[in-house]
Amino acid sequence: MVQVPQRTALNGPTLIRLLARLTDADLPESRQPLSDRLSEWLGWTDAIALSTALSGNPPAVAPGARAIGRSEENECARVRAALAKAIAGDRTFAAARRRGPAHASPDGFPMDAAADYAVFRQRYLSLQQTMETDIGNLRARLRGMLAARSPGMTRLAMVDAVMERALSARERSLLSSVPVMLGARFERLRQSQEETRAAAQASGEAAAATPGAWLDVFRKDMQSVLLAELDIRFQPVEGLLAALRTS
Secondary structure, eight states, rough: OOOOOOOOOOOOOOOHHHHHHTTTTOOOOSOOOOOHHHHHHHHHHHHHHHHHHHHHHOOOOOOTOOOHHHHHHHHHHHHHHHHHHHHHGGGGGGGOOOOOOSBBBBOOOSSSSSSHHHHHHHHHHHHHHHHHHHHHHHHHHHHHHTTTTTTHHHHHHHHHHHHHHHHHHHHHHHHHHHHHHHHHHHHHHHHHHHHHHHHHHTTTTSSOTTHHHHHHHHHHHHHHEEEEHHHHHHHHHHHHHHHHHHH
């Protein structure tokens, strides 16, 4: 009896675990401490800026700084909900309604073998850019509020600004590989559909799968990955909000 090796269970973020499942990759847990990995990503200019933010004298706190209110909490919730809605409601990722054996859905998006991954890749990149812009603006606003609290909170805001500048290029590079990974998933699903259809035709049987069903599976996969990416991108905002609540 052949023993199938069990894949290592990942304990990382949902995005990593989801990509590992969709790409059928066996990703080992990293044994390198986070601090060591961060040191590899920071250049010497970043290290100097970070050291200055940590050890320098922060600017004086402006008088009359107000505590975080419901408006800031609501704005953060609004931005996140708007981004999630943009992903969930995007027609590119909506399952197509079947109308006979046609190869295109009523909204013009291809359903089966004629599907072009470039359409999905471009939409994914567009939503990534929207997330980066909206979350970046929100993060800067929260830093401004934090800097008005106390010298300690001002220093924290400075550190966050340095880390955002230092890691943004690395983050952009890593996340840009996600559409590439999804492209491989797209091709595997399509190939599986074509093989099933060819086997059914060779045996004289009816097709075992509904035309375009594989594409609906892919649409749902891509949507799930985008929502998981939103969670990752929003973590610095959650950290700043937590700091504001305690300041």
